[in-house]
Amino acid sequence: MLFASVGAFAAAAPAAADSPAAGGDLSIAQTLGDRELTVVLRRVTSVPGPLQVEVVTHAGTAAGRLTIEVTPTGVSSAARRPAPGAPTDHGAIDLGATPGMYSTTVWVDRAGPWELAVGDGSRTARIPFLVPAQIATPPERFVYGGFVVAGVALPVAAVVAIRARRSAWALVPAAGVVAGVAVAVTAAVLSATLPLPPQPGVQVDPDADNVADPYAAQQPRISDFSRPPVLLAVVAESIRAGEAADLDLDLVDAATGNRVDDLIVHDDALIHALVVGPSGQLAHLHPIRTGPGRYQLHVTAPEPGHYALSTELVRRGGGVQTVRAATGFDVAVGATSGREFTGGRSTPPGGAQSGLPTRAHASAPADRGPQDAHRTLVASADSDGTPITVTATAAVAGVPTTLTAKVGDRPELQPWLGMVGHLVVAGPLPGDNDLGTAVQNAPIWGHAHSMGAMSMGGMAMETPGPDSGTTAADHMSHGSGSSAELAEAMLMPSANGDSPPDETVAAYGPTVPFTYTFALPGRYRLWLQVERRYTVLTIPVVLDVAPGSAR
Incomplete structure (x- = not known):
């Protein structure tokens, strides 16, 4: 009974290092030169121990070798060798021509902040990450300590009661049993009411000491960890x-x-x-960190003219910030033009589209007006003939509008950037043809997602990889009525406790809904993005939003 109580009360006080921010897998999208990659760092379960580094490639990604290097960066009050700032391990990942996941393993020898360097021979992306420590919270220490005292005192009390001439002597170890259990129970009950310390890496700047023991800092109580806004210079x-x-x-x-x-x-x-060109082409890219406060974005602009640039980021301790480049950037006339804007790589229009992002192979038909309750905005096909349709409910300013993309007829979409679908909104826009300038000056430039809480129960899933790049889920459980429709939407459940499914899980869709409220009437440019067979499809839409009722 005593040991059962130990397990029950110990479970009531989880360690802070088990939180998703400290112990989950970490996925980071990187536009490394001409390659759009997703770097996945699997959770580290012990220190020292192995860190598995995985790289997901997409359709059109060139084969080649990536160099991997890990470096501890956190200062510490204890002397460590090698010192912070010196690389401790190296590795390499050989990417194949088939899209999928490729991996290697490197060794980390301490808890705290680290930096992962991923190089392609021409440039290096430097990704900061945390290696968590296994931490016992103060309530846990009291729980375990109290039960240890009780566990030791209990047999002593029994022996004394049997062998001592005066049974009163047994009351001394018996009192120790009672005191130990009382301390453990009290600590377990009160643990839920005790505030957590500031979380290194999420709320405060991490170093080796506060990652190893965030309770030792004795910092004053802080309720607002937010930081000032960011300015962007191009x-x-x-x-x-x-x-x-x-x-x-x-x-x-x-x-x-x-x-x-x-x-x-x-x-x-x-x-x-997010980069929008003069003709309305969108590139959704992910700059690499090259040094403190400096990032690099590799682009191949398909045509001359003005380009709008907006970024979305989060500072430690703060919320999401959308930061537009005040001036955007201009592109001069070059030797070639008329290609699709795909970041570091461009492809001829009408050719085989692959890589990130890819546009659907048809332009959007003219909007038929907001008076239709449900209307088709896009009817097109992917490069392999897969039908793509986008429908929308009535678009009225101030009223939620639902847009629904349907890609094919099988649940084989993959999560990209942790979501089944992305929606980029810009407008209201004037009627001129310079969309780069129009988007830069647009009052609304938003980025929404398709996500929710519907589970994937009953679904048969396959995970495509380098050896089976185009396989996907063959079927899913079919319900009746609205349940089947919700299941078809496949709205991103989590898995493994902390980490959601990665890009190898091709089991979502084919329907991807978005709901967005347009604040102002007028003409909007929309771009819907989903991933299928390791290719991100970008579906452009033109939508006219009617004025709402006066308030």
Whole structure:
């Protein structure tokens, strides 16, 4: 009975290191040169111990070797060798021509902040991450200590009661049993009411000491961990259409002018960059971190003209910030043009579309007006002939509008950036043809997702990999009425406790719904994005929003 109580009360006080922020898998999208990659760091279960690094490639990604290097970066009060800042282990990942997941394992020897360097021979992405420590909270220490005292005192009391001439002597160890159980029970009951310390890496800047024991810092109580907004400066040399170029993105603290180097992973990326060209082509890219407060975005602009640039990021201790580049950037006439904007790689229009992002192979038909309750905005096909349709409810300013994309007729979509679908909204826009300038000046430039709480129960799933790049779920359980429709939407449940399914799980869709409330009437440009067979499809839509009722 005593040991059963130990297990019950110990479970009532979980360690802080078991939280998703500290112990889950970490996925980071990176636009590394011409490659759009997803780097996955699997959770570290013991220190020292192995860190599994996985890289997911997409259709059109070139084969080649990536170098991997891990470096501890956190200062510590204890002397460690090698010192922080010196690499401790190296590895390599050989990417094949088939899209899928490739991996290697490196060794980490301490808890605290680390940096993963991923290089392709020309550039290196530096990804900060945390290796958590196994921490016993103060209530846990009292729980275990109290039951240890009770466990030791109990047999002593029994022996004394049997062998002592005066049974009163047995009351002394018996009192120890009672005191130990009382301390353990009290600590377990009160543990739920005790506040957690500031979480390193999420609320406060991490170092080796506060990661190893966040309770030892004795910091004053803080209720507001937010930090000032970020300013974005774009630095680039002359960019010519059809030629690859690098944009340097400098992040500056608006309150101090210092470089901002405290971004945390949000929706599987440190920074989401949205670029819209003169003809309305969208690139959804993920700049690499090259140094403190400096990121690099590799692009190949398909045509001359003005390009709008917006970023989405999260600072440590704060919420999501959407930061637009005040001036965007201009592209001069080059030797080639008329290609699709795909970030570091461009493809001829009408050719085989692959990589990130890819546009559907048909333009959107003209909007038929908001008076129709349900109307088809896009009817097109992917490069392999898979039908793609987008329908919408009545679009009225101030009233939620639901847009539904249907890609094929099988549940074989993959989560990208932790979501089944992405929706980028820009508008209201004027009627001119310079969409880059129009989007830059648009009052609304939003980024929404398709997600929810519907489970995947009963679904047969397959995980495509380098050897089976196009397989997916063959079927799912079919209910009746609205339950079947909700199941068809496949709205991102979590798995493994902390970590949601990654891109190898091709089991979502084919229907992906979005709900968005347009604040202003007018004409909007929308881009819906889903991943299928390791290819991100970008579906452009033109939507006219009618004025709402006067308030």
